[in-house]
Amino acid sequence: MRIFTYCEHHPDRTLAVTDDGSSILYREMLETGEMIRERAGHRLIFILCRNTPGTLLGYLGSLHAGAVPLLLDAEISPVLLEDLIRLYHPAFIVVPGTEREKAEAVSEKAGFPPVSAGEIRDSVLLRTDPDGGPELAPELTLLLTTSGSTGSQKLVRxxxxxxxxxxxxxxxxxxxxxxxxxxxxxxxxxxxxxxxxxxxxxxxxxxxxxxxxxxxxxxxxxxxxxxxxxxxxxxxxxxxxxxxxxxxxxxxxxxxxxxxxxxxxxxxxxxxxxxxxxxxxxxxxxxxxxxxxxxxxxxxxxxxxxxxxxxxxxxxxxxxxxxxxxxxxxxxxxxxxxxxxEGPNVAMGYAVKPEDLALGxxxxxxxxxxxxxxxxxxxxxxxxxxxKRFLKIMGKRLNLDEAERILGKEFPDTAFACVGNDRILCVYAEKEENVKEEEEPLADRWISYLEETTGISGRSVRVHFVKRIPRSDSGKIQYAKLVIE
Amino acid sequence: MTNLEKYDREFIKMFGVKKEELPTLKYRGIKKWDSMGHMDLMSALEERFDISISTLDVLDFTDYEKGKTILAKYGVEI
Missing domain, CATH: 3.40.50.12780 (ANL, N-terminal domain)
Known part of the structure; x- marks a missing residue:
C-alpha cells in the first residue's frame, strides 16, 4: 500500500509520540506487522480500538502484514462483540489490556476459549479461531462498521x-x-x-x-x-x-x-x-x-x-x-x-455475513x-x-426504522415510532391508559436498551407517551405528524 | 436545600447514579460522564449556583470531590 511507502523508506523516523513523551518508530510498526503475519492462522483480525500505542501498532501492523482488520470500539457491548465473533471467526482479537477480561469472557462464550499469543505494547493478541476463518476476497483490506446495532451489523468492505x-x-x-x-x-x-x-x-x-x-x-x-x-x-x-x-x-x-x-x-x-x-x-x-x-x-x-x-x-x-x-x-x-x-475511494460493498467477505x-x-x-x-x-430515515447523532449513524425494529422485538407489548434530527432521537410509545408512575421506569429501560444495542448515547434520546401513534388509513405511521422535541 | 444537597442532585439527575456512588464518581469513570456529559454538568452547575466556571477549572473538574474545591473558588461552599 502506498500509505506505507514513506515509513518503509524511513524506519527510524517517528510514527507517534505517546503521553509519556516517548516516540514510537516506524520500525516497531513494521515489526508488529511481521509478528502478526507469523502468528495469525488466517487473515481476519478484530481490533478493539483505544487511542493507545497497542491499537495504532495493531491497526497499521495488520494492514502492513496483509491481514484484514475489523476495527471496533474498545467499549463495544459484550453482546455485539459476541455476535461478531460467532459470525466471523477472527483469527485474533487485538485488545487493550483494560478490556482484556471482557474480550476473554466474550470469546469463551462465543465458543472460542482465547489463548494469549503475544503483546503489542498495552494490548494483547488473543488467539480465537486460527483455523476456521471465512474466505476473503484478495483485495479486501479493511472492515469498518456503519451503524452499531446488534444483529444487523453492516460492515463496509x-x-x-x-x-x-x-x-x-x-x-x-x-x-x-x-x-x-x-x-x-x-x-x-x-x-x-x-x-x-x-x-x-x-x-x-x-x-x-x-x-x-x-x-x-x-x-x-x-x-x-x-x-x-x-x-x-x-x-x-x-x-x-x-x-x-x-x-x-x-x-x-x-x-x-x-x-x-x-x-x-x-x-x-x-x-x-x-x-x-x-x-x-x-x-x-x-x-x-x-x-x-x-x-x-x-x-x-x-x-x-x-x-x-x-x-x-x-x-x-x-x-x-x-x-x-x-x-x-x-x-x-x-x-x-x-x-x-464517484471516485477510487468508494468501497467494494457491504458485508452482513461471512460469505460476503469473499465478494469482489x-x-x-x-x-x-x-x-x-x-x-x-x-x-x-x-x-x-x-x-432515508436515518440520523447522525454525535457522529454515530442510526437508522430510525432499525431503532423501531430493535425496540419492537425486545418490548413486543408496545408500539413504537421513532423520529429525530441530528441532535435527538424521539421515541413515541403507544400507551392506552394514563398511568404516569409506570412511565419513567419503562422509558429508562428502553433508553438503556437502545444504548446497549445501537451505541447511541441515552442523553440524546427522548421518550414520549401517546395514546395513538398517528397512522394513515393503510396503517402507515405518519412521521410528519410526530414532533421532534 | 443546602449547597451539598443541590450539588449532589445535579450529579444524580445528570448521570442517573445513586447517592452512594457519588464519592468515587469521576470524569470518564462512567459512560454518561463523557465529554458531552461534562459540558452539560458544567452548564447545570453554573446555572444552579449562578456562577461562570473558567476554562481551566472546567478541565480540572475531574471528579466529584475535586468539584467541591473548585466551586469553593467561586464562593460556593459545599
Missing part, C-alpha cells in the same frame, strides 16, 4: 486502493506534509479518525497519540507541549471548543481545523471560520461516509465564511453529482437531487449517498436532507 486514494486526496487538499503534528481526538474505529492516521502516515507526519479526552487538562498540555498543528472534530467537538474558549487559547503552532460528521450549526461555523481567516489559520468543513473511506467533499478554507452552510466540492480525484428521481443528472443550480459520488467489487467506484442536496452556480453543494 474497503480495499487498499480505497485507503491509499483517499489518504492521497486528503493530504493534497489539506496540504499535509511531514511537518504536521496531528493529535488523536477521534476513535480509530471511526472512519474520520482512521483517515487522520492514514493521511499523515502517507506523508511521514508524526501522530501525537493521546488517550486523554478533550475535556482533560492533559489533552491541552500535549497540544501545547508537542506543538500540535491541527485539530479535528464532529459538531459537538466544536461546541466543546467554544466552551473551552479555544479561540482565545495561546496555540501558535495550530494551523488547521477540520470538521466532519454532520452539519455544524451556522453560528459555530461562522465563529470558527472568521477566527481562522483573521488569524491566518485554515478551517475546513468536510463531507464523507465510511463507504468512501470516508472523504468525498470539502469546503476550501479560503471560501469557508462566504460559502457557509455548504459542504463544499468534490475532493481531488473524485466527482460529486446530483440525480433526479429518474436517475438523470441534474445540471442546473438550486435543484434538489440525490447526491452521488459491487459498487464500481460509485456511491449513492442517500443525502439530498443542491448546488449553487459555482458548483458548491449544500445538503438539504436525507432520502
Amino acid at each position: 474497503l480495499t487498499g486502493e480505497n485507503l491509499d486514494a483517499n489518504a492521497e486526496s486528503i493530504a493534497q487538499y489539506l496540504r499535509i506534509d511531514e511537518n504536521e503534528r496531528p493529535v488523536t481526538m477521534l476513535p480509530m474505529n471511526y472512519s474520520y479518525g482512521m483517515s487522520v492516521i492514514n493521511s499523515h502516515l502517507l506523508k511521514g507526519a508524526p501522530i501525537m497519540l493521546t488517550d486523554h479526552a478533550i475535556m482533560e487538562r492533559g489533552f491541552w498540555e500535549r497540544v501545547i507541549r508537542d506543538g500540535v498543528t491541527s485539530l479535528v472534530g464532529v459538531p459537538y467537538t466544536y461546541e466543546i471548543f467554544r466552551r473551552l474558549d479555544l479561540i482565545n487559547m495561546d496555540l501558535p503552532a495550530l494551523r488547521t481545523l477540520t470538521q466532519a460528521g454532520g452539519k455544524l450549526p451556522t453560528a459555530l461555523h461562522e465563529a470558527f471560520a472568521s477566527w481562522a481567516l483573521r488569524t491566518g489559520r485554515r478551517f475546513y468543513v468536510m463531507y464523507g461516509q465510511t463507504e468512501a473511506a470516508p472523504r468525498m467533499g470539502y469546503l476550501p478554507a479560503e471560501r469557508a465564511l462566504e460559502k457557509r452552510g455548504s459542504m463544499g466540492i468534490a475532493i481531488p480525484g473524485g466527482k460529486l453529482m446530483l440525480m433526479d428521481e429518474a436517475g438523470k443528472e441534474i445540471t442546473k443550480p438550486d435543484i434538489v437531487g440525490e447526491l452521488v459520488y 467489487d459491487e459498487w464500481h467506484g460509485r456511491l449513492v449517498t442517500g443525502d439530498m442536496a443542491k448546488k449553487d452556480e459555482e458548483g458548491f453543494f449544500y445538503i438539504t436532507g436525507r432520502k
Whole structure:
C-alpha cells in the first residue's frame, strides 16, 4: 500500500509520540506487522480500538502484514462483540489490556476459549479461531462498521486502493506534509479518525497519540507541549471548543481545523471560520461516509465564511453529482437531487455475513449517498436532507426504522415510532391508559436498551407517551405528524 | 436545600447514579460522564449556583470531590 511507502523508506523516523513523551518508530510498526503475519492462522483480525500505542501498532501492523482488520470500539457491548465473533471467526482479537477480561469472557462464550499469543505494547493478541476463518476476497483490506446495532451489523468492505486514494486526496487538499503534528481526538474505529492516521502516515507526519479526552487538562498540555498543528472534530467537538474558549487559547503552532460528521450549526461555523481567516489559520468543513473511506467533499478554507452552510466540492480525484428521481443528472443550480459520488475511494460493498467477505467489487467506484442536496452556480453543494430515515447523532449513524425494529422485538407489548434530527432521537410509545408512575421506569429501560444495542448515547434520546401513534388509513405511521422535541 | 444537597442532585439527575456512588464518581469513570456529559454538568452547575466556571477549572473538574474545591473558588461552599 502506498500509505506505507514513506515509513518503509524511513524506519527510524517517528510514527507517534505517546503521553509519556516517548516516540514510537516506524520500525516497531513494521515489526508488529511481521509478528502478526507469523502468528495469525488466517487473515481476519478484530481490533478493539483505544487511542493507545497497542491499537495504532495493531491497526497499521495488520494492514502492513496483509491481514484484514475489523476495527471496533474498545467499549463495544459484550453482546455485539459476541455476535461478531460467532459470525466471523477472527483469527485474533487485538485488545487493550483494560478490556482484556471482557474480550476473554466474550470469546469463551462465543465458543472460542482465547489463548494469549503475544503483546503489542498495552494490548494483547488473543488467539480465537486460527483455523476456521471465512474466505476473503484478495483485495479486501479493511472492515469498518456503519451503524452499531446488534444483529444487523453492516460492515463496509474497503480495499487498499480505497485507503491509499483517499489518504492521497486528503493530504493534497489539506496540504499535509511531514511537518504536521496531528493529535488523536477521534476513535480509530471511526472512519474520520482512521483517515487522520492514514493521511499523515502517507506523508511521514508524526501522530501525537493521546488517550486523554478533550475535556482533560492533559489533552491541552500535549497540544501545547508537542506543538500540535491541527485539530479535528464532529459538531459537538466544536461546541466543546467554544466552551473551552479555544479561540482565545495561546496555540501558535495550530494551523488547521477540520470538521466532519454532520452539519455544524451556522453560528459555530461562522465563529470558527472568521477566527481562522483573521488569524491566518485554515478551517475546513468536510463531507464523507465510511463507504468512501470516508472523504468525498470539502469546503476550501479560503471560501469557508462566504460559502457557509455548504459542504463544499468534490475532493481531488473524485466527482460529486446530483440525480433526479429518474436517475438523470441534474445540471442546473438550486435543484434538489440525490447526491452521488464517484471516485477510487468508494468501497467494494457491504458485508452482513461471512460469505460476503469473499465478494469482489459491487459498487464500481460509485456511491449513492442517500443525502439530498443542491448546488449553487459555482458548483458548491449544500445538503438539504436525507432520502432515508436515518440520523447522525454525535457522529454515530442510526437508522430510525432499525431503532423501531430493535425496540419492537425486545418490548413486543408496545408500539413504537421513532423520529429525530441530528441532535435527538424521539421515541413515541403507544400507551392506552394514563398511568404516569409506570412511565419513567419503562422509558429508562428502553433508553438503556437502545444504548446497549445501537451505541447511541441515552442523553440524546427522548421518550414520549401517546395514546395513538398517528397512522394513515393503510396503517402507515405518519412521521410528519410526530414532533421532534 | 443546602449547597451539598443541590450539588449532589445535579450529579444524580445528570448521570442517573445513586447517592452512594457519588464519592468515587469521576470524569470518564462512567459512560454518561463523557465529554458531552461534562459540558452539560458544567452548564447545570453554573446555572444552579449562578456562577461562570473558567476554562481551566472546567478541565480540572475531574471528579466529584475535586468539584467541591473548585466551586469553593467561586464562593460556593459545599
